[in-house]
Amino acid sequence: MDVFHWHITDSHSFPLLVPSELDLAAKGSYGPDMLYTPDDVNKIVQFGLDHGVRIIPEMTHPVSKTHTGSWAEAYPDIVTCANMFWWPAGSMWEDRLASEPGTGHLNPLNPKTYQVLERVINDVATLFPEPFYHAGADEIIPGCWKADPAIQSFLSNGGTLSQLLEIFVNSTFPYIVSLNRTVVYWEDVILDGNIKVPTTALPPEHTILQTWNNGPENTKKIVSSGYRVIVSSLNFYYLDSGHSDFLGNDSHKEEANLVLGGEVALWSEQADPTVLDARIWPRTSAMAETLWSGNWDETGKKRYAEAIDRLNEWRYRMVRRCIGAKPIQPLWCIRNPGMCNTIHPFA
Incomplete structure (x- = not known):
């Protein structure tokens, strides 16, 4: 199938008018003339269907490097390290708050986070009829979570950042599945070197993982764990990362029955x-x-x-x-x- 993976929100802007959470776009977008209304979405989805292209939304949660900062304009209490300078002066790279300007992670310890999320997830699932929901979960930055007092207390009492992510996944994954959606995550959710969940938290029958690191090696790791995979290696398939020789990347693996396909990505930080x-x-x-x-x-x-x-x-x-x-x-x-x-x- 041909798919348009729509990375529709990010830390810098929340342009989607979610009917049950209008403040997210009203306060978190670049402006009233830079929004996607439900009618806009319906037209895009229908245009895709008319041309054989399925539209899969990514709402960039539960947490992603800098992808949820815009939520803080409407709900500052559910976002950690929001609107802080991304790399504090004098600090090491490992102690940064984000990997690029624009900070903010959703807070897994705040019950209000899940109240807002459930309304957003439900509306997005209604707007996009495809049986897939991309929930992000890439590049969690430890410093952003550690900036929150409640999380500091959780860690000082023996908790770990991986447990924090698992709390989040366990609180959101079942709800998405209950809406008859297969959940797509970036590979980081099980392969990150520091913050990840055990594979037991993500049943393969309800989960697809998308790779972007280490070429075919991460693809092999994922399919060996029984997951279906979408291949989008940054060295070959990222259109904004130079002119990579992606014809040299062979996505036809021995475990081809679990490789759903490949995806090129064009991120908009330096593209308009x-x-x-x-x-x-x-x-x-x-x-x-x-x-x-x-x-x-x-x-x-x-x-x-x-x-x-x-x-x-x-x-x-x-x-x-x-x-x-x-x-x-x-x-x-x-x-x-x-x-x-x-x-x-x-x-």
């Missing part, structure tokens, strides 16, 4: 509509090529020559449709098929 087309196309086409057809031919050779000729032609088709796709090779190459390859053209 002025560069959108060139960042996405034709690199996303190349990702689709390698996921659908593989990187190697039947003789074990890479399929560069075969693929590049077709991707070149496809790029010019997009340009004719007014899509600002970035060029792959000079126009001469498409007018002289095979002549720009370093190996003989495929028959």
Whole structure:
């Protein structure tokens, strides 16, 4: 299936008008002209369905590096280290409050956190009819949680940050599942070196994990634990992280029955509509090529020559449709098929 994974909220802005929690967007968005209404969402979902694309929302909770700070504009009491400078002067990187400007984690020890979350989750599940719900849980920053007095007390009494995450997952995961949703988390939730939950907390039949670190190694770890996986290695599939050679990343693993597919990611910290087309196309086409057809031919050779000729032609088709796709090779190459390859053209 083709999927649009919509990372719809972040620490810097909460642009989604959630019907039962209107203050989250009213106070946490960039402004009243930068919102997604339920009608907007419905139109996007329907447009996707009409074109064979399923829309999966990610609401970036329970906690993610800096992804929930915007919740604090409406509910400052449920967010730890909100609106603090992300890397205090004189501190080590390990003691930062976030990995980029914009701080804030939801507080697992505050009962109000779950009251707000349940209303948000229920509304989002209603807005997006697909049977998947992406709950984030990537890159938890220890310093942000440790900045909260209640959490400090919890830790001083023998609690751990991993137990804190487990409390959060145990309080939210069953509710999402009760709405007939399979929960998608980033791989960190079980693979992070410092803060993670035991696999017993996440039954594989209700859980999908998405990888972004360590290429195929983390994918193998996840499928060996029985989980289905979405592959989106930052070294190959992050469109805002340089021009990585993602054709060289083979996502066809031995445990292919659990690999649901791959996903390219374009994060918007350094991307806006002025560069959108060139960042996405034709690199996303190349990702689709390698996921659908593989990187190697039947003789074990890479399929560069075969693929590049077709991707070149496809790029010019997009340009004719007014899509600002970035060029792959000079126009001469498409007018002289095979002549720009370093190996003989495929028959």
